[in-house]
Amino acid sequence: MNIFVINSGSSSIKYQLFQMPGESPLCNGIVERIGQERGEITHKVYRNGTEDETKTTAAFADHGAALEAVMQLLTDAQHGVLHDPGEIEAVGHRVVHGGERFSEATVVTEEVKQEIERLASLAPLHNPPNLLGIRVAEQIFPRAQQVVVFDTAFHQTMPERAFRYAIPNEFYRQQHIRVYGFHGTSHKYVAERATDYLGKADARLITLHLGNGCSMAAVRGGKSLETSMGFTPMNGLVMGTRCGDIDPSVLFYLINDRGYDPEQLNTLLNKQSGMLGLTGHSDMRDIARAMDDGNPEAALAYAMYTYRIRKYIGAYGAVLNGLDALVFTAGVGENDARTRAMACADLDFLGIRLDAAKNEARARHLREINVPDAPIKILVVPTNEELEIARQCFGLLKD
Numbered sequence: 491m492n493i494f495v496i497n498s499g500s501s502s503i504k505y506q507l508f509q510m511p512g513e514s515p516l517c518n519g520i521v522e523r524i525g526q527e528r529g530e531i532t533h534k535v536y537r538n539g540t541e542d543e544t545k546t547t548a549a550f551a552d553h554g555a556a557l558e559a560v561m562q563l564l565t566d567a568q569h570g571v572l573h574d575p576g577e578i579e580a581v582g583h584r585v586v587h588g589g590e591r592f593s594e595a596t597v598v599t600e601e602v603k604q605e606i607e608r609l610a611s612l613a614p615l616h617n618p619p620n621l622l623g624i625r626v627a628e629q630i631f632p633r634a635q636q637v638v639v640f641d642t643a644f645h646q647t648m649p650e651r652a653f654r655y656a657i658p659n660e661f662y663r664q665q666h667i668r669v670y671g672f673h674g675t676s677h678k679y680v681a682e683r684a685t686d687y688l689g690k691a692d693a694r695l696i697t698l699h700l701g702n703g704c705s706m707a708a709v710r711g712g713k714s715l716e717t718s719m720g721f722t723p724m725n726g727l728v729m730g731t732r733c734g735d736i737d738p739s740v741l742f743y744l745i746n747d748r749g750y751d752p753e754q755l756n757t758l759l760n761k762q763s764g765m766l767g768l769t770g771h772s773d774m775r776d777i778a779r780a781m782d783d784g785n786p787e788a789a790l791a792y793a794m795y796t797y798r799i800r801k802y803i804g805a806y807g808a809v810l811n812g813l814d815a816l817v818f819t820a821g822v823g824e825n826d827a828r829t830r831a832m833a834c835a836d837l838d839f840l841g842i843r844l845d846a847a848k849n850e851a852r853a854r855h856l857r858e859i860n861v862p863d864a865p866i867k868i869l870v871v872p873t874n875e876e877l878e879i880a881r882q883c884f885g886l887l888k889d
């Protein structure tokens with residue numbers, strides 16, 4: 491079964507085409523800077539053990555235009571892998587917020603789309619482009635089944651004491667205000683890989699998804715028990731453009747004393763805060779360069795970003811009453827040795843001891859970066875949200 495997976499972000503689309511159940515991708519790629527003057531598609535085709543990469547630059551006005559361009563590449567005479575869009579039998583979509591209703595992969599219906607739209611106010615950077623991706627794919631691949639896999643689904647196993655907020659009960663019972671948690675597809679995928687690697691079915695793990703958005707999860711026996719994002723993807727860690735944990739009174743102060751309205755607050759905390767607010771950059775590579783150049787704001791931002799992670803590691807050690815492994819993943823977690831070193835510093839009382847040389851080494855596969863005799867493993871596990879989505883789609887549709 492040919493399954494095309496679309497992971498629409500606020501300004502990018504990642505995609506992969508799988509022939510399931512084989513799992514090896516026929517092609518994959520990313521469209522970056524959608525909506526800006528100069529967008530770019532990096533498209534890779536895998537054939538007979540070789541990799542062929544092409545880059546295309548053009549302006550993509552919106553996600554629809556970007557997906558049209560990807561479709562052209564898929565059927566291109568030279569770089570394509572399909573003769574006809576009809577060869578795609580299913581399209582799997584990452585959708586960030588699924589509320590309490592969705593804990594499994596789900597076939598798209600009009601009602602499912604309405605629910606994704608209803609939840610858009612809770613994930614304003616994500617659900618709208620996710621829904622647009624579904625609508626465009628329905629037009630480009632009219633014969634394919636459309637399936638959605640939600641970021642929130644994996645965290646539906648959290649116990650009530652972890653997912654409730656201490657506000658009056660009716661706010662949960664009538665308005666469903668609670669912790670949902672996000673990046674679940676990624677936390678699930680890397681937790682399974684780490685559990686297999688450790689050979690211990692009830693392994694106690696702390697998974698750290700450090701990308702543009704950042705979140706951590708406490709996972710035991712493959713089940714999420716706790717996670718750092720909350721009602722929306724704004725809570726918890728310091729992120730590229732989001733503040734993470736903040737005293738809600740700061741909002742009242744800005745409203746009452748500084749005249750902010752809700753839209754301005756949303757923009758401030760979702761798009762102008764985090765590493766961007768602290769350094770002027772949201773991309774960790776730029777912040778790393780600034781730090782190397784001796785910029786004190788970059789140094790403080792790195793210190794704050796990794797200090798927040800260390801606090802959560804301590805808390806999640808308590809949630810799990812012990813720990814088998816820390817698992818780093820996503821763009822920063824997989825690539826930035828300095829973040830890993832600073833996040834693991836001064837945690838030797840917990841048995842967390844990083845091997846500096848192994849941490850600096852570069853590789854694209856699962857690897858161990860703790861010192862040999864450390865009681866707790868520190869793993870780097872490349873995430874693959876698209877493969878996890880393809881697996882769940884195939885599991886749903888194969889019969």
Ligand SMILES: Nc1ncnc2c1ncn2[C@@H]1O[C@H](COP(=O)(O)OP(=O)(O)O)[C@@H](O)[C@H]1O
Nearest residue numbers: 499701702703772773774775820821822825826
């Ligand atoms: N080699 C690298 N060193 C440091 N950071 C990196 C590297 N490669 C990617 N990143 C960072 O990863 C982040 C993007 O991660 P990613 O998981 O792709 O995020 P998202 O899926 O949210 O767009 C960016 O902050 C980027 O700077």
Ligand SMILES: CC(=O)OP(=O)(O)O
Nearest residue numbers: 672673701702703723
């Ligand atoms: C939920 C979320 O923050 O996703 P991303 O990291 O892709 O922005």
Ligand SMILES: [Mg+2]
Nearest residue numbers: 701702703820
């Ligand atoms: Mg991501």
